[in-house]
Amino acid sequence: MKVMVLLKATRETEAGKMPGEALIGAMMRYNEDLAKAGVLVAAEGLHPSARGARIRFSGEDRTVVEGPFGDPSSLVAGFWIFEVGSLQEAVDWVRRCPNPMEGEAEVELRPILGADDFGEALTAELREREERLRAGEGRPAT
Structure with missing residues (x-):
């Protein structure tokens, strides 16, 4: 199963404060352990929400809202x-993680939906199209 591990934002991450060398080194060792164990699929940090945008959907209408986005505890600062x-x-695995913040930190774990979770709504044709997308078909050459 795939699990998304969400590192919740703080006032410091929303202010753009970057971790120091010691924490970066500790996190690198942790990520290397994850990779060696075959657990790590992806890991990224995110810029503060002030550099982001949200798109709100209401029927056919789309509204773009530029950051920042309020309460840091409801935001994501990074993920694995x-x-x-x-x-x-x-x-x-997360319990083995170095504290990703100076002080308090919160990490949320959410299982990622797989094709089987959609049941009959994901028809054989749609499943085949999904598999082609995941295989990279249709992407422009880089």
Whole structure:
């Protein structure tokens, strides 16, 4: 199963404060351990919400709202994607993580939906199209 591990933002991350060398080194070692174990699919930090945008949908209308986006505890500062056998395995890995912030930090774990989770709504034709997309068909050459 894939699990998205969401690092919640803080006032410091929203202010653009970057981690120091010691924390970057500790996180690099942690990410290397994840990779060696075959758990790490992706890991990225995010710029503060002031550099982002949201698009609100209402029927056919689209409204673009530029950041910042309010309460940092409701925002995401970074993420990992793990490939694990269970949610408990993902929890165990996160418990090994160095504290990603100076002081308090919160990490949320959310299983990622797979094709089977959509049931009959994901027809054989749609499943085939999804598999082609995941295989990279239709992407321009770089």
